[in-house]
Amino acid sequence: MSGLSPRRPLAVTMGDPAGVGPEVAAHAWALRREHDLPPFVAIGDAAAIESQWEGPVRRVSDMDGVAEIFHDALPVLHLEESGPLTLGQPTPAGATCALHALETGIGLTRTQATSALVTGPVSKHALHGIGYTHPGQTEFIAERCGVTATNAVMMLAAPGLRVVPLTVHIPLAAVPEQLTAEIIVAKARIVARGLRRDFGIASPRLAIAGLNPHAGENGQLGSEEAEIMAPAIAQIAAEGIIIDGPLAADSLFAPDVRKHYDALLCGYHDQALAPFKALHFHDGVNLTLGLPIIRTSPDHGTAFNIAGSGRADPGPTIAAIQLAGKLATNREHSVAPAK
Numbered sequence: 241m242s243g244l245s246p247r248r249p250l251a252v253t254m255g256d257p258a259g260v261g262p263e264v265a266a267h268a269w270a271l272r273r274e275h276d277l278p279p280f281v282a283i284g285d286a287a288a289i290e291s292q293w294e295g296p297v298r299r300v301s302d303m304d305g306v307a308e309i310f311h312d313a314l315p316v317l318h319l320e321e322s323g324p325l326t327l328g329q330p331t332p333a334g335a336t337c338a339l340h341a342l343e344t345g346i347g348l349t350r351t352q353a354t355s356a357l358v359t360g361p362v363s364k365h366a367l368h369g370i371g372y373t374h375p376g377q378t379e380f381i382a383e384r385c386g387v388t389a390t391n392a393v394m395m396l397a398a399p400g401l402r403v404v405p406l407t408v409h410i411p412l413a414a415v416p417e418q419l420t421a422e423i424i425v426a427k428a429r430i431v432a433r434g435l436r437r438d439f440g441i442a443s444p445r446l447a448i449a450g451l452n453p454h455a456g457e458n459g460q461l462g463s464e465e466a467e468i469m470a471p472a473i474a475q476i477a478a479e480g481i482i483i484d485g486p487l488a489a490d491s492l493f494a495p496d497v498r499k500h501y502d503a504l505l506c507g508y509h510d511q512a513l514a515p516f517k518a519l520h521f522h523d524g525v526n527l528t529l530g531l532p533i534i535r536t537s538p539d540h541g542t543a544f545n546i547a548g549s550g551r552a553d554p555g556p557t558i559a560a561i562q563l564a565g566k567l568a569t570n571r572e573h574s575v576a577p578a579k
């Protein structure tokens with residue numbers, strides 16, 4: 241990285257060993273100079289990389305010397321053998337390894353042995369098969385950091401677009417019940433604070449999407465906009481946060497509309513992530529606001545269908561490492577972040 245850089249390496253978990261996580265971590269390392277990446281350590285089963293990548297790997301047991309090793313080889317904190325590996329086919333041992341890597345990455349970052357946590361893609365289905373009960377990684381990290389799930393806010397960020405799903409991994413049918421005014425207000429506060437602290441936006445401009453078509457068409461197509469969103473928006477605005485809405489979700493993403501906002505708050509997962517991924521699949525970053533640590537992740541999943549084929553793009557992982565490095569640098573050196 242040019243100029244200042246994080247004081248310690250970043251922790252990059254490899255996610256499910258049968259998915260694309262190990263290969264995109266390795267390919268990110270191979271492209272470290274082109275993308276000016278800060279030193280990082282990959283965490284998980286070293287064999288998941290060594291079995292499919294011919295680049296240099298150096299197994300490490302702690303964070304000492306990782307930054308120096310990073311120049312010449314990919315440092316890997318090897319946790320355990322996850323058994324015979326068939327790419328594309330998750331196993332309970334692989335899910336267990338992914339969970340141990342997540343736990344280890346959180347611990348290293350909480351204790352400041354690493355400067356930030358970048359999580360690789362896990363299979364939620366495989367994790368649930370070994371008894372994991374959290375909806376995703378975000379909620380697990382929040383719990384380990386002593387933060388309630390409501391206060392750990394998922395944001396997807398890319399150049400020129402940031403989106404926040406106000407409800408995340410719940411059935412669509414549960415959205416109207418769970419999208420309360422309290423949740424909207426709490427998450428809007430955390431988003432505004434995160435934009436100020438980490439993105440250097442002094443007066444963040446938020447917009448919230450209506451839940452129903454045409455933002456309810458004045459009550460003709462639904463009542464959540466008037467009954468839940470309007471009081472929440474009034475409360476947020478009363479606290480001095482700039483917020484518009486509820487705006488019709490379809491036109492909110494039009495270029496001439498979205499350009500006026502620093503973050504678009506959406507009612508549910510796919511309202512936010514479907515347009516985001518259509519525009520930014522290859523450089524999108526999932527980050528968690530409201531935590532005491534910095535956590536980012538590529539915006540894609542395990543991609544079992546292409547694991548080992550050489551088709552997995554390391555771009556999202558590179559973007560996640562770059563953003564984590566930038567946020568860590570800003571916080572550690574008290575640099576006013578560039579907008």
Ligand SMILES: NC(=O)C1=CN([C@@H]2O[C@H](COP(=O)(O)OP(=O)(O)OC[C@H]3O[C@@H](n4cnc5c(N)ncnc54)[C@H](O)[C@@H]3O)[C@@H](O)[C@H]2O)C=CC1
Pocket residue numbers: 260264360361362363364365366377537538539540541542543544545546551552553554556
């Ligand atoms: N951060 C995380 O841990 C995430 C985990 N998941 C989990 O991943 C599993 C699979 O989910 P899907 O919905 O199939 O999403 P997915 O992102 O794994 O795959 C969707 C499509 O995108 C392609 N794709 C994904 N990453 C790519 C890359 N780096 N380069 C090129 N193409 C890529 C895949 O080949 C597939 O065609 C599920 O268990 C899901 O819960 C999904 C999203 C995020």
Ligand SMILES: NCC(=O)COP(=O)(O)O
Pocket residue numbers: 375376377378379513526537
């Ligand atoms: N769709 C986003 C996603 O699944 C990532 O969730 P998380 O594991 O980061 O909580």
